[in-house]
Amino acid sequence: AQSVSQHNHHVILSEAASLELGCNYSYGGTVNLFWYVQYPGQHLQLLLKYFSGDPLVKGIKGFEAEFIKSKFSFNLRKPSVQWSDTAEYFCAVNARRDDKIIFGKGTRLHILP
Amino acid sequence: NAGVMQNPRHLVRRRGQEARLRCSPMKGHSHVYWYRQLPEEGLKFMVYLQKENIIDESGMPKERFSAEFPKEGPSILRIQQVVRGDSAAYFCASSPQGPGANVLTFGAGSRLTVL
Numbered sequence: 001a002q003s004v005s006q007h008n009h010h011v012i013l014s015e016a017a018s019l020e021l022g023c024n025y026s027y028g029g030t031v032n033l034f035w036y037v038q039y040p041g042q043h044l045q046l047l048l049k050y051f052s053g054d055p056l057v058k059g060i061k062g063f064e065a066e067f068i069k070s071k072f073s074f075n076l077r078k079p080s081v082q083w084s085d086t087a088e089y090f091c092a093v094n095a096r097r098d099d100k101i102i103f104g105k106g107t108r109l110h111i112l113p
Numbered sequence: 114n115a116g117v118m119q120n121p122r123h124l125v126r127r128r129g130q131e132a133r134l135r136c137s138p139m140k141g142h143s144h145v146y147w148y149r150q151l152p153e154e155g156l157k158f159m160v161y162l163q164k165e166n167i168i169d170e171s172g173m174p175k176e177r178f179s180a181e182f183p184k185e186g187p188s189i190l191r192i193q194q195v196v197r198g199d200s201a202a203y204f205c206a207s208s209p210q211g212p213g214a215n216v217l218t219f220g221a222g223s224r225l226t227v228l
Contacts, residue, residue: 034215
């Protein structure tokens with residue numbers, strides 16, 4: 001069965017710090033990968049996705065993620081965070097042959113002004 | 114174009130009562146997913162449906178929980194004889210068919226409190 005592991009449950013950074021949130025998945029076949037974000041008081045929304053092609057994908061608000069197949073990883077990065085990036089971030093995966101989308105437990109990111 | 118609409122936003126039930134949560138997908142979306150969110154546990158997949166069809170219910174508890182997505186009307190997640198452990202936020206998401214089928218649009222969630 002598929003599973004998603006997010007290494008950090010809570011992360012606190014100062015503005016302008018660099019960010020990397022870890023995500024690993026377990027599934028041997030071809031996958032689609034996602035990062036979703038939930039800002040305080042708002043709906044979950046898509047940050048970025050990887051279906052195929054260039055393993056370095058760019059999303060909204062300066063975020064990017066790199067798919068490393070050999071490591072089963074899809075880490076989220078941002079070179080310089082802002083206070084407005086305070087939110088909860090969810091990594092998600094689905095096997096191409098299966099439409100079920102599995103989410104990790106989420107990482108709460110708090111940016112200090 | 115309205116997004117995914119969930120209601121009620123907040124529902125309070127006493128133990129043993131029934132809870133019905135409704136989800137209207139985005140216009141043109143034919144796939145609906147239900148997730149449950151508990152503190153520190155993230156989003157747990159419950160069920161995936163298309164119109165009149167349950168595709169995957171592997172995340173649904175075996176008893177008391179059921180879901181449907183009729184030809185007309187919203188998808189409904191039904192919890193019978195609720196217990197305190199059912200208290201959670203329940204999120205619905207929808208996706209289109211075909212290309213982009215796996216990108217989810219989420220609703221605002223329904224928060225169930227069982228007294």
